[in-house]
Amino acid sequence: MRVATIPCLNDNYAYLLIDDDNRGVVIDPSEAPPVEAALEREGVELSAIWLTHHHYDHVGGVQALVETHGPLPVLGSAYDMEHGRIPCQSRGLSEGDTLDFAGLPVELLEIPGHTLGAIAYVVDGCVFSGDTLFIAGCGRVFEGTMPMMQTSMAKLRALPASTRIYCGHEYTQKNLEFAQNIEPDNAAIDARTRWANELRAAGETTMGGLLGDELDTNPFLRWDAETVISRAQRDGADADPGAVFGAIRKAKDRF
Ligand SMILES: [Zn+2]
Structure with missing residues (x-):
């Protein structure tokens, strides 16, 4: 499986998964023209569309x-299908459903919080996490609760450290500014910032970053780190993972 990252709109990404027969699945196409250009450039025939959640972007x-x-299979969560909020959706997915891409198993994770219908696709050592897990950050909690979102982040955190993250937006540098504010003495965040700055200065994306690096740097995966807990406690939270996560998420909303 090959992954082509397709910049869309201002800072969104769609992804094209390409198999050996040059057939492809597109994930989260916020607009068609850049996807059409990528299909043409890669010489790929589109065989399905997968969505992480229903937001317009x-x-x-x-x-x-x-x-x-078309007609093409259009996959999203069962929740979004019930609510009719993904255009042309043909199948509603739930955790435990099995899919495959190019003979590879695709694992489905329900990760509610940003929206109640949010799902992630895990395939070939990659996770497509939509607006739930970002590189160095996470999405806003619009429809769910803070503990619900923290449980979803815990599911993603449990994936192998070698997992490559492909998320919905290029917010990495801004996220790292916030991470530094939460943990000013964390040298791994400094290193991660240099990594992101070099990639962005070269006109490249930070997508495909490793989950193992996130564990050391992403404050929204570090609800059990001493520094993050004490920061949350200063904002009045107790040490419960959902409360720590919630306090940090609220601090980011104000940042
Ligand atoms: Zn969203």
Whole structure:
């Protein structure tokens, strides 16, 4: 499996998964034209569309792609299908459902919090995490609760450290500024900042970053780190993971 990262809108990413027969699945096409350009550039025939959640800056290109290449399987969560909020959705997925891509098993994780229908796709050592886990950060909690989002982040944290993260937005540098504010003495965050700055200065994305590096640097995965707990406690939280996560998320909302 090959992954092509497709910049869309201002700071969104769609992803094209490509198999050996040059057939491809697109994840979160917020708009069609950059996806069409990527299909052409890579010489790939579109075979399905997978969505992580229903927000417009993830599904905005679905209808146009189906009109051009359809009919295509359009996959999203069972919750989003019940609520009819993903255009052209043909199948609703739940955790434990099995999919495959190019003969590889695809694991489905339900990760509610940012939205109640949020899901992640795990395939070939990569996780497509939508707006839940970002590199060095996480999405806003719009529909769920803080403990719910923390439970979802815990599911993602339990993936192998070698997992590569492909998320919905290039927010990495801003996220690292916040991480530094939470843990000013964490040298791993300084190193991660240099890593991100070098990639961005070279015009490259930070997508594909390793989960192992996130464990040392992402404050939203570090609810059991001493420094993060004491910061949350200064904001009045107790040491419960959901409360620590919630305090840090609220601090980011104000940052
Ligand atoms: Zn979103």
